[in-house]
Amino acid sequence: MAKHIQILDGGMGRELSRNGAPFRQPEWSALALIEAPEYVRQAHDAFIAAGAQVISTNSYAVVPFHIGEARFENDGTALAQRAGTLARAAADASPYAVRVAGSLPPPLGSYRPDLFEPVQAGKVLRVLIDALSEHVDLWLAETQSSIAEVRLVAELLKDDPRPRWFSFTLDDALDAQGKARLRSGESITDAVLAAVELGAASVLFNCSPPEVMSAALLEAGAHSSLPLGIYANAFEPSDHKRGANVGISALRRDTQPDNYLRWAREWVDQGASIVGGCCGIGPEHIRALSTALAGSDFVPVAQDALHV
Template sequence: MKILDGGVGRELERRGAPFRQPEWSALALWEAPEIVKQVHIDFIQAGAEVITTNNYAVVPFHIGQERFEQDARQLISTAVQQAKLAVQDTQKNTLIAGCIPPLFGSYRADLFDQNHVSEIALPIIETLSPDVDLWLAETQSCLQEVEMVHALVPKDHRLYWVSFTLQDNINLAQSHLRSGETLAEAAVLLKKLNIDAVLFNCCQPEVILQAIHEIKQLVPHIQIGAYANAFAPQDETATANDGLDDVRADLDPNMYLNFAKQWQHAGASLIGGCCGISPAHIKQLSSHLKE
């Protein structure tokens, strides 16, 4: 069982770090990297055993093509350095996961362009590679993108985790990615690529339990994880960059722990939080799920 961190971007916003559309969490890498480090530290002190580099928004979708070409490597280097400094300052054996974000925007499988995968993914991978302990492809909803990016990552000893974002519809008979692709289709790819762990993130906690049960049947021996967001359900029109979504008032650390206990009981062994999940939530997970 490993405890992951929570949502760095919304934690930056909550603390008054520079945070606006369209740059989101990338803006703090320019203007307030010390706050990025402090957020990492607070998650580690809350019990996170894995933290993820804060380069999720360092893609053209958020910072623009010109700025990406000019500044991406420096921004990503800043992100990984702040994670390393946080681990050093806390003197913990915390693992650093290298964030591979959705290259064309969260939930936007419709914007996937196979002709531009390498030019976006390689600066991310090459800059992170010397300093990360494992890879985490986050908020994935396009299976072709997952496969193409995986082919670009160094094939060495490091673990490779893929985290899918699910449709926020508790009435579906089967879980679906935001693209509409099924977990059965995802399972074929996970086996083909020999992925080390499959996780579910950036969707409401109510839809994750069903997905865990499904993937456990489809890929019995894979490690499973979950880190939900604290947003209200995002339907098929959601783009994750139209505005600052409200955080649910009901999803306090105790309620989130109740969901996490269900995930753990169903077989998840990598549990943390996504957007809106704070160090207080992670502390609650660490205190109870590690027992």
């Protein structure tokens, strides 16, 4: 392809579950980090083998919302450091250039902009940033439901010279005017302009249905020349309203690798230069993306090297 496409990894939690790692709510992907970290390394290796050029630390669930206040107080730093170490080791072991993104989640609950409180959230994020810092090449504030959330991340990162990627999660359906919106109700235009103001190196949209991504991408591209990215989830539409930590959502059947690649081609045609997957998107999806989109400068390893 004419432009360079960066390939992200996919959803860590579902890959851990599929491979037999300890996995349940509320701990989600943090449970393997606590009880069986070798599965986390295995998942990183599988995504890299599939062609991921950027992998995210398994720190998304290392927050009180998932592991509880007491465990976070006692073990949060050590668990985040473990997440960083595992991702760094996997990236460094690859024969290809793989970057590590420090995953900074919404610290007080995914999809819940109403729960955001900057002082409390800042305390959680400070632990993650300090623990991950020595291991990462860039910062990825992901599944951000509101502009206030990314403003806090930018404030905490301050003069950190590494690229900061801001990734917003979207309402599950377009509004009456056919526009995508953040889960807070804020507009894509306002979110993108805020990201630019806050020094974002890239703006992405994640953990939302594939169907709403194009509208967000087109609106974002009209207001910024920053690199744009998409990594959608594979949740069943009927399960989207559950919210995080309310059972384990079913996965839809129409997001198999070939179909997901069709959406990804559309996103690339509309301006995306960063593409990957979120919940339910596995190494087989990433292989399809990397093979079709990454270009001649990257050749993923053989199919039989994948851990499935």
